[in-house]
Amino acid sequence: MKLGLRVLLTLFLYSTVLVAQTNQAKFLSLQEGLSSEQVIDVVHDKYGFIWIATELGLNRFASNSFKQFYKSEKADGSSVNSNEINTLLYDNDQVFIGTRANGLNVYDLKTNCFSYYVHDDKNPQSLATNDITDIIKSQSGHLWLATYHQGVQRFNTSTKTFERFNKKNLPNLPENSTWTLIEDKDGTLYIGHVNKGISILNPKNRSVTVINVSNSKGLLPDNEVKSLFCDPFNNIWIGTRKGLAIFNPKTKSLKKINLFSKSINGKEPFIYSIKAINGSIWLGTESSQLFMLNPEYLADGTISQIKKITSANLNRGKTSSVQSIDQDQFGNVWMGIYGGGIAFTSHIKPFFSILSTQALFPGQGKPATVISILNDRDNSIWLGTVGDGVLHVQPNGKVNKINTGNSAIGDDFLLSGLQDSDNNKWFGLQNGGVSFFNARTQAWKKVETGEKMSSVRAIVEDKAGNIAFAAQEGVFIRSKTGAFSKLTTHSPALGDYAPRTIAEDQNGNRWIGTYGQGIYIFNSTGKLIKKIIKGQGINSNTINHLFADRQHNIWIATNEGLSLQPATKKQVSWKSLFHRMVKPG
Incomplete structure (x- = not known):
């Protein structure tokens, strides 16, 4: 931060x-x-x-x-x-x-x-x-x-x-x-x-x-x-x-x-x-x-x-x-x-400052739609966009535009982004798959899983260094060796069942939020241990984002408000997991 x-x-x-x-x-x-x-x-x-x-x-x-x-x-x-x-x-x-x-x-x-x-x-x-x-x-x-x-x-x-x-x-x-x-x-x-x-x-x-x-x-x-x-x-x-x-x-x-x-x-x-x-x-x-x-x-x-x-x-x-x-x-x-x-x-400094993407390219007459912000170790920022590829903003304010015309990124329409512990960059592509930027070689390449992986809307790294991709077909997990495994919330994992967000809790379990079927929780071996749906601590089955904070609480953003799973609660007591409900407005 x-x-x-x-x-x-x-x-x-x-x-x-x-x-x-x-x-x-x-x-x-x-x-x-x-x-x-x-x-x-x-x-x-x-x-x-x-x-x-x-x-x-x-x-x-x-x-x-x-x-x-x-x-x-x-x-x-x-x-x-x-x-x-x-x-x-x-x-x-x-x-x-x-x-x-x-x-x-x-x-x-x-x-x-x-x-x-x-x-x-x-x-x-x-x-x-x-x-x-x-x-x-x-x-x-x-x-x-x-x-x-x-x-x-x-x-x-x-x-x-x-x-x-x-x-x-x-x-x-x-x-x-x-x-x-x-x-x-x-x-x-x-x-x-x-x-x-x-x-x-x-x-x-x-x-x-x-x-x-x-x-x-x-x-x-x-x-x-x-x-x-x-x-x-x-x-x-x-x-x-x-x-x-x-x-x-x-x-x-x-x-x-x-x-x-x-x-x-x-x-x-x-x-x-x-x-x-x-x-x-x-x-x-x-x-x-x-x-x-x-x-x-x-x-x-x-x-x-x-x-x-x-x-x-x-x-x-x-x-x-x-x-x-x-x-x-x-x-x-x-x-x-x-x-x-x-x-x-106002004389009061705002809580948020605004960096206008339109100001970065004033001649184009339109702002960029930013879907991910990655903070590089060299103090530059990578902005993943929808339609403009990646805007790489240097510490001196200079902006390099990375797109299909000047790189092997694969698509200018991006859905998600991650910077891993090795400073590599991963971007989910709208036209399917994931593009990988190697921080050491400065080269781009397409990630191959051996099967179709489309609409990757979330990319996260777990404590072991594995990279998980929330795709239309399920959650693909890439190990440190490069091998892939897969978690499926439903077969076929389409429509409401499509994963869109991932978080890891303090026990190494993966929480997978879906478009309309609530939350699926898998343990570290890939076994489904629980499904949470509307009425079980969440007010909607549409899960927009999952976030694990430093105190290991899991925050759940839905279409009907915000829920919280405190880290101090046992997972076997599902009815008491979500002791606080924050509703919109």
């Missing part, structure tokens, strides 16, 4: 962390109570609530249920004044809600009341426009609001007034249409425009510096800047319609990062969101794809290189996009997907 776990761990070190995490991702959508799959933003509060902005209302998720806040026609403080919500910010027991056409809503978690801030033609200290695309908190405690039509607003949360920054009072601003904002550690504001690149605003002297595709000589990938992020070393990450760039405020340098080789469509992706997660930078992009970047920093905080880029597909469709990424106080990661609802990965 320890070897198996070590091999799996080794595999995961060479497979992508992000793929593993997204394989473990869970999704929340309409059927779970989410008001709309068109999710644009996600934030969390200190109480553990997750707040979700959609095109059809505000959602609050807690534990396992949603509460929806839909547009209130009266604007009486009981709900939002718009269903179309673009952006969210949580701060100091308040959720700030930027709407598409109805201004700013603020929800007070202490009073459970909403307040509203909208444009007023008569009040120059009101919002300049009601279309809000982003909200961030400044170091001074004020809020910065991006708008689609009237530049940037600075909101004083104490006086409840807005200060306007747009082309009217900042003529060097290239346009008023803005998507996103970020502030660096010096208080400089970066403004991502819809069509004109980035403006760098010094709020103190109101100076503006513009970076666009032209003056950066193409280092800014596109003039539509959708997402901005300031990392712990004060580098500004820039997500555009056509890829990623990083700006260093200290050196005034811009670096373009190529992602096309990892992109689903082979092009630089449209980047909608950027977030630091556990030391890596996550990018949410089009086609429900995620990228994880591991930058390497110099002593002064400059990024020298991106050490690793990993990508993963959330499989929510090519028309879906990861609009928002948020990590809550527990370490859970929440992703808002436009067209795909909510995805989240």
Whole structure:
């Protein structure tokens, strides 16, 4: 068991962390109570609530249920004044809600009341426009609001007034249409425009510096800047319609990062969101794809290189996009997907890790059906499959495919597998017989029994080193010398009588589970000593698996639940053998 776990761990070190995490991702959508799959933003509060902005209302998720806040026609403080919500910010027991056409809503978690801030033609200290695309908190405690039509607003949360920054009072601003904002550690504001690149605003002297595709000589990938992020070393990450760039405020340098080789469509992706997660930078992009970047920093905080880029597909469709990424106080990661609802990965490490066989051969577009897992002594893994032969996964993550086209395995459709005490491999073949791989000579050969042996669904090795094969015609036993003997549960051993699983108890008896005739027990000389059927401690005659544990108990998996024969019970007392019955559900 320890070897198996070590091999799996080794595999995961060479497979992508992000793929593993997204394989473990869970999704929340309409059927779970989410008001709309068109999710644009996600934030969390200190109480553990997750707040979700959609095109059809505000959602609050807690534990396992949603509460929806839909547009209130009266604007009486009981709900939002718009269903179309673009952006969210949580701060100091308040959720700030930027709407598409109805201004700013603020929800007070202490009073459970909403307040509203909208444009007023008569009040120059009101919002300049009601279309809000982003909200961030400044170091001074004020809020910065991006708008689609009237530049940037600075909101004083104490006086409840807005200060306007747009082309009217900042003529060097290239346009008023803005998507996103970020502030660096010096208080400089970066403004991502819809069509004109980035403006760098010094709020103190109101100076503006513009970076666009032209003056950066193409280092800014596109003039539509959708997402901005300031990392712990004060580098500004820039997500555009056509890829990623990083700006260093200290050196005034811009670096373009190529992602096309990892992109689903082979092009630089449209980047909608950027977030630091556990030391890596996550990018949410089009086609429900995620990228994880591991930058390497110099002593002064400059990024020298991106050490690793990993990508993963959330499989929510090519028309879906990861609009928002948020990590809550527990370490859970929440992703808002436009067209795909909510995805989240838990901070709790799952009991099982998943190695996706589809990820081993991504170009084939289908996973392999695995029927056996063999842990080799060299820390590699042999995966017996139905239709793909054997996938031999090396410790370094490389996969060798063994099939009828490149070996003498005999069949690509396998039914069972065993690694014996000499490290040899045995595989039951769908087209009949068993294929044997000699670990010493590295050669394959077909096992010859002298008679027909079809549908070998179980292969086990007993304490003496004999190999038993559960076949349609009975159980064939190969001794260490290579001689064969046979146990038959019925003549002919077809249909319900066909053996499908074998286990050895502490006395050397062989337990043979059948397809529909219960269990047959043979002693070490091959004599039938007992048959167990439904009502004698098992609830079904269909035996799916027999397992002898280290304490010599026999576990019996049937179509109607799980039974246990404790090793401490005598075999002559059949009625008391199965003192515990575990039923499904």
